[in-house]
Amino acid sequence: MSRTRGLRGRPATRGRLALLTAGAMAATALGTGGMLYGTASAAAAACSVDYTTNDWGSGFTANITITNEGDAPLNGWTLTYDYSGNQRLAQGWNAVWSQSGARVTVEDAGWNATVAAGASVSAGANFSYSGTNTAPTSFSVNGVVCGEDGGGGPTDPPDPTDPPGDRVDNPYENAGVYVNPDWSANAAAEPGGDAIANEPTAVWLDRRSAITGGSAGNSTGLREHLDNALVQAEEHENFVFQVVVYNLPGRDCAALASQGELGPNDIDIYKTEFIDPIAEILGDPAYADLRIVTIVEIDSLPNxxxxxxxxxxxTENCDEMLANGNYQEGISYALQELGAIPNVYNYVDAGHYGWIGWDDNLTASAELFHETATMNGGSVDNVHGFIVNTANYGPTVEPYYTINDTVNGTSVRQSSWVDWNRYVDNQSFAQGFREELIRQGFNSDIGMLIDTSRNGWGGPDRPTGPGPTTSLDAYVDGSRIDGRYQAGNWCNQAGAGLGERPQADPAPGIDAYAWIKPPGESDGASEYIENPEGKLPDEMCDPAYEGNPRNNYNMSGALPDAPLSGHWFSAQFQELLANAYPPVN
Structure with missing residues (x-):
């Protein structure tokens, strides 16, 4: 996949967590085999608290959303709650976290001190524990017990069951998710791979032959995958099938590793031989009870x-695709054809924070997305949401520094790493970009997905706290968990690890963390390998390559000896497993 970025933007203000005007969001966590589990929440007259966890056995991430249910704004807030076990705070973010005995105290971070009536604020933290990890049963904000008049503590998760064909707000909520047997078999064959082989990953349709299957890397066709999904769905009340639609004419114009089978002007072939057959299969009434999530055309519009x-x-290729309009034409057609199927949920690829996080890229991208969705008689109603970080390595959350931080009075935005970007991680970017997309005309209930398959950055090199304040760069480089040379590096990154396991509703505005890029599948090769897929070698996949304007002339950071994009890369899988964060038990 090409994960490139444009020229540096001008200085920007911080993109921070959105304060949603909706009520508290019920959240769920994805476990192995695609099972979803309900989470604790507390209803209240003056405040409500949603508490969700991602647990890996010896530790967990706690995500907390406080909603102001009163008639007046909160001007400063302190949340307190107690654990009944031996849970111990490691580090937190988006608030000031502390712990004394069983009592955990979470105070506003200053910039998020004011919470309007009906609005929400979120924070998170990592904890260690042994034994049982029972959720807290009571929360207080500024000394007031949330839900005191209505009963606090855990409640049953909502039942979003709807008649077949009716779209729900978040397709991942309380739903199982398809485990791709092709990927699962590859993962299980690796030493230690059994631990994650039952995680759900997406099916990739990256050429016409992938629809029918039987080719290298796509032994199972789309219809067979859907039939398998029906079998897996028998154990779930609701079930999600994730599929990547990825075969535009002149695909991946800023790189070579994953260029495709169609030439720049093959728009008619794209429509009639790629999108139409996919739409026909997805529209089969046999699959009407599935929630089909389509990830639409990676690495296209941001280019x-x-x-x-x-x-x-x-690049000449990107100039050509802008001039002939076939990226927009193809995506417009795909959104309309797939969006006409009642149980299909279209999520459009929106790059990542290290690509379009700068101000001059952010608004222009949102404008282009809206123009594309509404051209040729199309509608924003065909777009259920957007996805960021697809097949990329940018952290979901940077826990040890934020864009608000300063060193000796100088903003981290001026550091070499941040480089005047508005964001330092994908979650804040997804939430901020969501707001911009809505301003440009998309529906206010759009949701965001984050691909967390390879962005954990664990292992021995992961920081355990903020960096030294001896200099601006020392602070940022010592704080950031992202281990790349530059945020534009995208090919088979050395030192990367598995990220957060798939889960629904992890943060405001985020429909799910999902594993869209199957861990262990290569991003591309640095040397030519004969193939019928149109894939060429790319210098960004060469560990010795010293870069280009799209990564500010940094080393590529790629692993050596990689196969073609989409093909199994055992060495990468083993490294992802070893560096997983949260760790794999």
Missing amino acids: LVTNVSPRETA
């Missing part, structure tokens, strides 16, 4: 913003 003339990052 038309950042990698076209007159920018230094421009």
Whole structure:
């Protein structure tokens, strides 16, 4: 996948967690085999608290959303609650966390001190524990017990069951998710791979032959996958099937590793021989009870913003695709054809924070997305949401520094790593970009997905706290968990690890963390390997490559000896497993 970025933007203000005007969000966590589990929440007259966890056995991440249910704003807030076991705080973010005995105290971080009536604020923290990890049963905000008049403590998760064909707000909520047997078999064959082989991953349709199956890397066709999903769905009341639609004409114009089978002008072939057959299969009434999540065209529209003339990052291929309009034409057609199927949920690829997080890229991208969704008689109603970090390595959350931090009075935005970007991680970017997309005309209930398959950055090199304040760069480089040379590096990154396990409703505005790029599948090769898939070698996949304008001339950071994109890369899988964060038990 090409994960490139444009020229640096101008100085920007911080993108922070959105304060949603909706009520408290019920959340769920995905376990192995696609099972979803309900989470604790507390209803209240003046405040409510949603508490969700991602547990890996010896530790867990706690995510907390406080909603102001009163008639007046909160001007400063302190949340307190107690654990009944030996849970111990490791580090927190988006608030000031502390613990004394069983009591945990969470105070506002200053910038999020004011919470309007009906609005929400979120924070998270990592904890260690042994034995049982029972959820707290009572929460207080500013000394007031949440739910005191209505009964606090855990409640049953909502039942979002709907008649077949009716879309729900979040397809992942209280739903099982398809485990791709092709990927699962590859993972299980690796030493230690059994621990994650039952995690749900997406099915990739990256060429016409993948629809029918039987080719290398796609032994199972789309219809057979859907039939398998029906079998897996028998154990679940609701069930999600994830599929990546990825075969645009002139695909991946800013890189070579995952260029595809169709030439720049093959738009008619794309429509009639790729999208139409997919739509026909997905629209089969046999699959009407599935919630089918389509990830629409990775690495396409953002390229038309950042990698076209007159920018230094421009490529001839991207200039051609901007001029002929076939990226927009193809995506517009796909959204309309797939969006006409009542149980299909379209999520459009939206790059990542290290690509379009700068101000001059952010708004232009949102404008282009809206133009594309509404051209040729299309509607924003065909877009259920957007996905960030697909097949990329940018952290979901940077726990040890934020864009608000300063060192000796100088903002971290001026550091070499941040480089005036508005965001330092994908979750804050997804939430901020969601707001911009809504301002540009998308529906206010759109949701975001984050691909967390390879962005954990665990292992011995992971920081355990903020970096030294001896200099701005020392602080940022010592704080960041992202171990890459540069945020534009995208190919088979050395030192990466598995990220957060798939889960629904992990944060406001985020429908799910999902494993869209199957861990262990290569991003591309650095040397030519004969193939019928149209894939070429890419210098960004060469460990010795010293970079280009799209990664500010940094080393590529790629692992050596990688196979073609989409093909199994055992060495990468083993490294992802070893560096997983949360760790794999």
